[in-house]
Amino acid sequence: MELDALLLSRIQFAMTIGFHFIFPPLTIGLAWLIVALQTKYLRTGDELYNRISRFWIKLFAISFVMGVASGVVMEFQFGTNWSEYSRFVGDIFGAPLAAEGIFAFFLESAFVGVLVWGADRVSKRFYWFSSLMVA
Numbered sequence: 001m002e003l004d005a006l007l008l009s010r011i012q013f014a015m016t017i018g019f020h021f022i023f024p025p026l027t028i029g030l031a032w033l034i035v036a037l038q039t040k041y042l043r044t045g046d047e048l049y050n051r052i053s054r055f056w057i058k059l060f061a062i063s064f065v066m067g068v069a070s071g072v073v074m075e076f077q078f079g080t081n082w083s084e085y086s087r088f089v090g091d092i093f094g095a096p097l098a099a100e101g102i103f104a105f106f107l108e109s110a111f112v113g114v115l116v117w118g119a120d121r122v123s124k125r126f127y128w129f130s131s132l133m134v135a
Contacts, residue, residue: 035135
């Protein structure tokens with residue numbers, strides 16, 4: 001079997017998309033679990049829900065970073081490995097990618113920062129709101 005540039009590009013993209021296919025859905029599910037736990041904590045004041053939430057936030061943060069890292073690499077691979085494809089569908093595919101970048105990077109990342117580091121720095125309601133904005 002001959003390893004030409006096309007086959008190597010496909011293998012590289014398969015590895016990247018394989019990682020990216022796992023982590024964003026995992027973070028979406030974990031984000032809603034964190035919202036539910038924070039809602040219970042806000043309503044009941046039971047510290048157990050807060051401790052459980054903090055545990056899942058740590059795993060969420062790791063998964064989020066992996067999803068971002070694989071997503072950035074994946075977007076660059078669209079331009080480098082699949083430049084003809086990107087040129088052909090760029091007008092259609094570019095707008096959703098730009099919107100995803102704006103929403104995910106600016107909105108979600110700001111509130112992920114509050115979620116990870118702001119538990120003792122902001123009010124309970126704002127902390128709950130940040131978990132909702134992440135989800």
